[in-house]
Amino acid sequence: MSFDKEKIYGDTPGKQKVIHFNNAGASLVTQTVLDTQKDYLDLEADIGGYEALAMSQDKLENVYKSVAKMINATPEEIAIVENATVGWAMGFYAIDFKPGDRILTVEAEYVSNFIAYLHMEKEKGVSVEVIPSDENGNLDLKLLEYMIDENVKLISATHVPTNSGLVNMVSDLGKIAKKHDILFLVDACQSVGQMPIDVEAIGCDMLSATSRKYLRGPRGVGFLYVKKSIIEELHPPIVDLRSAKWLSPTVYELRNDAKRFENWENNCAAILGFGAAVDYALEVGLENIKERNDELAGYLRDKLNSISGVNIHAISDHQCAITTFHVDGHDAVDIVNKLRENGINTSLSEPSSTLLDARKNKLPNMVRASIHYYNDETEIDRFIETLTKMI
Incomplete structure (x- = not known):
């Protein structure tokens, strides 16, 4: 439109x-999001939850296509999860941190993310360091270059902080991360839906966001983008029959797409409502x-x-x-x-x-x-x- x-x-x-x-x-x-959720709940009530799921497989798969289109990714790079925090954590905790690894983040980083860094500092012996910002709140990229060495495992940044209208220039971080072959994780919880997001232009390896904020979708659903080239390097912190196959009494095999970061039980009504919200944003x-x-x-x-x-x-x-x-x-x-x-x-x-x-x-x-x-x-x-x- x-x-x-x-x-x-x-x-x-x-x-x-x-x-x-x-x-x-x-x-x-x-109204479309609301109707989509109600229609699915009515279907579940009429024929049963498993049966409604079976009837809606194509619609559910289309949600991956819509999200991928919105951020310039492929459907195989998208995991749909319970919320943005779960998405972010599934990516973050899949990284194989070792003692001495360094995590670089931003001054206006969100509380949940920073707590995770501190937890990893305590559990794995990594260090957490903050990229300085200038007097205008903009990231000091020259100082960032000086901070980088072979021990930097991850650059992680919130795109739009919760406490101001600041927009961190994540594409600049992406260029530096790529230059030094460093993993780059972006929390786009408050930017997806209010502005165009292109994961290729940003240069991130992972990006998480929610449905309920600027995408105008339901609560209780979000997504994680994981770049195809690194998916098989990451072992999700939680695995089940959705994320892996049980091949023998002692062997399992993870999926080779981003669905390895999902789990089996999902709120299908919320996922379909989320898809309707993404489609609406794309149409506008x-x-x-x-x-x-x-x-x-x-x-x-x-x-x-x-x-x-x-x-x-x-x-x-x-x-x-x-x-x-x-x-x-x-x-x-x-x-x-x-x-x-x-x-x-x-x-x-x-x-x-x-x-x-x-x-x-x-x-x-x-x-x-x-x-x-x-x-x-x-x-x-x-x-x-x-x-x-x-x-």
């Missing part, structure tokens, strides 16, 4: 009931979505900057659809709660979610307003009016 605002608004039933600026948490789903066009998101986010930040006492955490020129801010003399928790009482959804961004960046920039609790292309200027105006009255 062309970027038909009225159709997009009409395809979003929740838009009639709430102003939803919590898309970095979980977006409002489209990821470039169109990014363009509209940039337009709306710029409008929102301009309006916020006009309010005395509002402080936006946006130090980099590379900004996206997420805006975080705090208000002098006001608790962010109270603001989020009062906005919700007025039919406006935002979320709370706590320092603990990106501890290193928060400490460096002395960040308090912040309000996170994350818009998406189905939002509009009228909603932003009402948000600004409501916020102004509150403070």
Whole structure:
């Protein structure tokens, strides 16, 4: 479709009931996503779960094709899993770390990922080191080059951090990782769906994301991309009859595609809803979505900057659809709660979610307003009016 605002608004039933600026948490789903899930659940109720699965194999396989098309991969490089955390962890923990290996990551890395690094530091004796950023929040690539030696096993980065609109230049990291033959893992949980993602252009070996955020799909499903050339180098931390074949009483054989990172039991309704969400994003066009998101986010930040006492955490020129801010003399928790009482959804961004960046920039609790292309200027105006009255 062309970027038909009225159709997009009409395809979003929740838009009639709430102003939803919590898309970095979980977006409002489209009617198609909702109908797809309901139809499958009805089928399960009518004929049984195993039988519904058997009838829906082609539709389920098409989800892999859609995800692959969206990120410029092949279906064999896609694993569909319970959520982005599972996807990321299945890739990360499949790496054969040895004592003395080094993990390089970014300052605004997400809490769950950094905890995993620290766990690997404790269990395997690796070291975890942070790639410095300049005063504008941009990665210092020259210093990164100096940090690299033969012991660097992994470069791992969050593309869009949870606590600001920063967009890390992961394609620059990808070039350096490729130059030095280092594994490169990208957490794209908050970028997939709000902007075009091309794994070949990024140069990553693995990339994880979720359905529920900017893809506008259901909760409880996500994916992991693994580059075909490295799949057989990685042994998943959990294996079952989905990921491997039992060949003899003492022998099993892993699959040779990314499904080796899956397990057998899945929420088929959620997977099909996820596929419908991806197809919808592809139909609207990821470039169109990014363009509209940039337009709306710029409008929102301009309006916020006009309010005395509002402080936006946006130090980099590379900004996206997420805006975080705090208000002098006001608790962010109270603001989020009062906005919700007025039919406006935002979320709370706590320092603990990106501890290193928060400490460096002395960040308090912040309000996170994350818009998406189905939002509009009228909603932003009402948000600004409501916020102004509150403070």
